[in-house]
Structures are given as structure tokens and as C-alpha cells.
Amino acid sequence: DAGITQSPRHKVTETGTPVTLRCHQTENHRYMYWYRQDPGHGLRLIHYSYGVKDTDKGEVSDGYSVSRSKTEDFLLTLESATSSQTSVYFCAIKGGQQETQYFGPGTRLLVL
Amino acid sequence: SQQGEEDPQALSIQEGENATMNCSYKTSINNLQWYRQNSGRGLVHLILIRSNEREKHSGRLRVTLDTSKKSSSLLITASRAADTASYFCATARNSGGSNYKLTFGKGTLLTVNP
Numbered sequence: 001d002a003g004i005t006q007s008p009r010h011k012v013t014e015t016g017t018p019v020t021l022r023c024h025q026t027e028n029h030r031y032m033y034w035y036r037q038d039p040g041h042g043l044r045l046i047h048y049s050y051g052v053k054d055t056d057k058g059e060v061s062d063g064y065s066v067s068r069s070k071t072e073d074f075l076l077t078l079e080s081a082t083s084s085q086t087s088v089y090f091c092a093i094k095g096g097q098q099e100t101q102y103f104g105p106g107t108r109l110l111v112l
Numbered sequence: 113s114q115q116g117e118e119d120p121q122a123l124s125i126q127e128g129e130n131a132t133m134n135c136s137y138k139t140s141i142n143n144l145q146w147y148r149q150n151s152g153r154g155l156v157h158l159i160l161i162r163s164n165e166r167e168k169h170s171g172r173l174r175v176t177l178d179t180s181k182k183s184s185s186l187l188i189t190a191s192r193a194a195d196t197a198s199y200f201c202a203t204a205r206n207s208g209g210s211n212y213k214l215t216f217g218k219g220t221l222l223t224v225n226p
Contacts, residue, residue: 042219050209059215099142099143099160100157100160101155106152
């Protein structure tokens with residue numbers, strides 16, 4: 001998994017509660033990404049980061065915020081979780097000058 | 113909106129047979145990539161083909177790209193049960209600097225029966 005860990009790996013929460021997912025990388029990569037994967041939709045980009053404190057929106061950013069205060073950590077926050085945010089969330093990094101991405105193991109989130 | 117669309121959505125074959133998956137996309141791209149996802153796991157990069165390339169090989173994988181038709185195909189030869197997974201195409205477009213945004217299709221679920 002290219003030195004990428006995600007925590008927690010599974011989480012059940014209730015509608016309206018805040019949730020923060022963490023992505024941690026050990027290889028000092030500049031670019032980090034958050035995706036969500038849903039049946040019938042494939043993977044969709046939520047937010048990405050191109051450096052410490054530098055982030056930008058992806059295709060499905062509404063209801064999500066991100067922060068990157070250290071190179072190694074990229075946090076995804078659901079300020080007030082909704083059932084539509086039940087999904088599997090994947091973090092990815094872009095390896096150096098390569099155009100490919102390397103994915104973490106995923107976080108399965110259930111919002112009741 | 114999804115850039116890549118795989119076809120078929122599901123494919124079931126016998127071990128030893130070849131598997132072909134197709135991907136169509138809508139806009140210009142820098143490159144097209146194929147990823148594999150085993151059940152419950154993250155995606156793993158398989159192969160990348162650039163927009164100025166027509167064919168690429170890696171082991172038992174063969175990828176073709178037809179930019180005039182905006183389509184790509186992934187061929188897995190002599191399939192094995194371990195090839196059972198979902199396969200995704202992803203189109204890459206440069207979004208500034210060295211950043212490339214990937215847009216994924218919905219995937220093809222390949223089942224290889226022993």
C-alpha cells in the first residue's frame with residue numbers, strides 16, 4: 001500500500017455528528033487525494049492536496065472539508081454526517097514525477 | 113461526471129481463457145490508466161498508456177488506446193483464479209504543475225472460475 005495507512009478502518013456514526021478520517025503516508029509525497037467509492041459510481045474525487053496547507057476541491061466536495069498541517073497527514077472531515085455520506089473512503093498519493101496514484105486500504109463509513 | 117465507462121460491467125470466464133475489458137471516455141486525455149481492486153482492498157495500479165501510444169504490454173496484460181475513438185481495451189491473457197477482481201480505467205488530465213486528476217469509470221467485475 002505504498003506506506004499509506006488510513007484510520008479508522010471502519011466507523012459507524014449517527015446523522016449529524018462530525019467525523020474525521022485520517023490518511024497517513026510515510027514517504028513525503030506532495031500530492032494526496034481523498035476519494036469515495038459507491039456502487040454504480042466508481043471512485044469520485046472529494047478533495048486533494050498539493051502541499052502543506054494547500055488543498056483544492058474535487059468533483060464531490062459538498063459536505064466535506066480537508067486539512068493538511070503536515071506533509072504526512074491529510075484529514076477528511078464530515079462536519080455533520082448524513083446518510084448519503086455512507087461510503088468507502090480511499091486516500092491516495094501520487095508517487096513523485098509519476099502520474100499514477102497509490103491507494104490506501106480504505107475506510108468503511110456507515111452513517112445511520 | 114464519469115469520464116471513463118467500462119464495458120462489460122461483469123465478465124465471467126474459465127481459468128486459462130482471455131479476458132477483454134473496454135473503456136470509453138469523452139474528452140482529451142494525457143494518459144489512460146488501468147487499476148485492479150480485489151474485494152475489500154484499495155486500488156492497485158496495473159498499467160499506464162500515454163495519449164501518443166497505441167499499445168502497451170506488461171506481463172499477461174495488453175492495453176490498447178484509440179484516441180480517435182476515445183476508447184481503450186485491457187486484455188488479460190491466460191487468466192487465473194487470482195485475477196478475479198474489479199478492473200477500473202482512469203483517464204488522466206493535467207491540472208497544473210505535476211498534478212494529474214484521475215477520473216475513474218465504474219469498473220468491470222471479472223470472475224475467473226477454476
